[in-house]
Amino acid sequence: MTANHPPIVEAVGLGRDFVLREGPFLRRRKRTVSAVRDVTLSVQPGEIVGYLGPNGAGKSSTMKMLTGILTPSSGRVRVTGLEPSRERTRLASRIGVVFGQRTTLWWDLPLRDSLGLTRHMYRVPAADHARRLAELTDLLELGPFLATPVRQLSLGQRMRGDLTAALLHGPRLLVLDEPTIGLDVVSKSAIREFLLRLNAEEGTTILLTTHDLGDVERLCRRVVVIDHGRLAYDGDLPGLRASVPTPRVLVVDLAAPAPPIEVPGGRCVRVEGPRQWVELSANPASVISEVTQRHDVADLTLREPDIEHVVAALYRGAVPSRD
Amino acid sequence: MAEPLTIRALRPPRAYVRLAWTWCRALAQYPTSLVLLTVFVSLGALTEMSGVLIVFGHAGELAGFGVHEGLLVYGLSATAFGCADMLMGSVERLGRHIRSGAFDTMLIRPVPTLVLLATDQFTPRRLGKVVPAAGALAVALVACDVDWTPARVLALPALLVSATALCCAVWVAGACVQFVLPEAHVAANSLTYGGQALTEYPLAVYGREVVRSVTFVVPLAFVSWQPALFLLGRPDPTGLPDALRFAPPVAAVLMCSVAALCWRAGLRRYRSTGS
Numbered sequence: 372m373t374a375n376h377p378p379i380v381e382a383v384g385l386g387r388d389f390v391l392r393e394g395p396f397l398r399r400r401k402r403t404v405s406a407v408r409d410v411t412l413s414v415q416p417g418e419i420v421g422y423l424g425p426n427g428a429g430k431s432s433t434m435k436m437l438t439g440i441l442t443p444s445s446g447r448v449r450v451t452g453l454e455p456s457r458e459r460t461r462l463a464s465r466i467g468v469v470f471g472q473r474t475t476l477w478w479d480l481p482l483r484d485s486l487g488l489t490r491h492m493y494r495v496p497a498a499d500h501a502r503r504l505a506e507l508t509d510l511l512e513l514g515p516f517l518a519t520p521v522r523q524l525s526l527g528q529r530m531r532g533d534l535t536a537a538l539l540h541g542p543r544l545l546v547l548d549e550p551t552i553g554l555d556v557v558s559k560s561a562i563r564e565f566l567l568r569l570n571a572e573e574g575t576t577i578l579l580t581t582h583d584l585g586d587v588e589r590l591c592r593r594v595v596v597i598d599h600g601r602l603a604y605d606g607d608l609p610g611l612r613a614s615v616p617t618p619r620v621l622v623v624d625l626a627a628p629a630p631p632i633e634v635p636g637g638r639c640v641r642v643e644g645p646r647q648w649v650e651l652s653a654n655p656a657s658v659i660s661e662v663t664q665r666h667d668v669a670d671l672t673l674r675e676p677d678i679e680h681v682v683a684a685l686y687r688g689a690v691p692s693r694d
Numbered sequence: 695m696a697e698p699l700t701i702r703a704l705r706p707p708r709a710y711v712r713l714a715w716t717w718c719r720a721l722a723q724y725p726t727s728l729v730l731l732t733v734f735v736s737l738g739a740l741t742e743m744s745g746v747l748i749v750f751g752h753a754g755e756l757a758g759f760g761v762h763e764g765l766l767v768y769g770l771s772a773t774a775f776g777c778a779d780m781l782m783g784s785v786e787r788l789g790r791h792i793r794s795g796a797f798d799t800m801l802i803r804p805v806p807t808l809v810l811l812a813t814d815q816f817t818p819r820r821l822g823k824v825v826p827a828a829g830a831l832a833v834a835l836v837a838c839d840v841d842w843t844p845a846r847v848l849a850l851p852a853l854l855v856s857a858t859a860l861c862c863a864v865w866v867a868g869a870c871v872q873f874v875l876p877e878a879h880v881a882a883n884s885l886t887y888g889g890q891a892l893t894e895y896p897l898a899v900y901g902r903e904v905v906r907s908v909t910f911v912v913p914l915a916f917v918s919w920q921p922a923l924f925l926l927g928r929p930d931p932t933g934l935p936d937a938l939r940f941a942p943p944v945a946a947v948l949m950c951s952v953a954a955l956c957w958r959a960g961l962r963r964y965r966s967t968g969s
Contacts, residue, residue, distance in 0.1 A: 456962075463802055463803055463804035470795070474799070475802065477720070480716065484716060
């Protein structure tokens, strides 16, 4: 994106502390825990950014500061040019927020009424609402359950309803907190395709937290990893892979069970009958030719390290943070 | 924002009505249950009212107040608390919403959070409290020997609005304690329901200290006691200056300001739940 657009999200030195009181009643001590420390982050219009981290790393706290739910303890943050905690209500009409774990819809109302109510809250003109609802109904296939009370919807249906509610007012930024949690493969993929399309066609900026690395691989050109409240990585997905030494693995199916393969540039890490896993430390081509020369090979596959292992390695502190 | 201030000022009440109406429509799916619950609520209100009548029936007179004057005090108090309960009673579920995370979903809406909280599960069955109370008030106003000067006629709606606003403010301020202590609605109820029970009787029966504290600390005296003195044109038997009876609007504005400050402070301090 061009530099003359102001960033959608700009955080500088953002931090949030929580004061915990612990111990028995009379000997209570205060302890300050930093959920988020010194996070500096800038998101340009049109980006899809995945915000990753283990449980308790500070993902949700960051999202809550960006949406104005939590007031930061330190640092500055601007979202669409507004200061979230001070201008929360104004900001709310410019962004859409979806919590995967809980619905923002009205439990007892039919989905259509819930969506109608959001129209009034966001003051969307009736014609725009009708047009957009028709579009989203079509894209997310809401038709069959528009008249169903929200409490009777399946998780996947409810998620699509929540997405619709968050998008009816045409927000510039969509914040998703674990949008695919608990969904089956089909629903997950439907939601991912929808988000990609939304980003491509309307230029909606998307910021999502997730534990689902399928989401990341499919959606995010940019990944931000947070660990213990600090930024551990900010960059693209190949860069994240390269930053952690997780070697590629050659899976060899031999014609018959054999002792562990020993070749230069490869180390056998696992044997299961005729199948062996060889961790590569050299150019795969040379290792493959060595293996095929020395052994009777039925099949070969080369496995890229999946992002899950990369992130796990990053959490374990395999790489120091960049600064 | 180029919109006139009046339109912006009217937005929260309009949002309130819209949300409340939606909840009513949702409830209307189960009409029998709604009607039955409303009947039960009004039976409760009638029981309370007959309590007042029985006390006055036995005692004849309390602190110089006969049964009709007593009913007037009851009517003023129960109408104001009933309206406040209907309008703002839902705020006492704040702690529950915070724990379930539902409060977070209210904070991301472009509508004042207090409006969302107050309209959550809005139910017309609370009218079951307001209607009998208003009926009692009407009967008392006719039965009592009120000298209906133009000032009194004009003051009556102002007194009722002030009293309702005061009760709403008590409800909101009480709910704000739950930002700090999520189980505090029990403590807040001592002011809300307790306050109602207290103000249903002429305050003079409780003695001087109680009257002073509900005049100057938590100004519940302006819900029913001072308005009743004004309508009946009586001197204050506890010896407080008569000028106080003109103060209910002032007390309402003050108490609402306190409640607004509590609410803002609570939101700033809000910690959300881990998820």
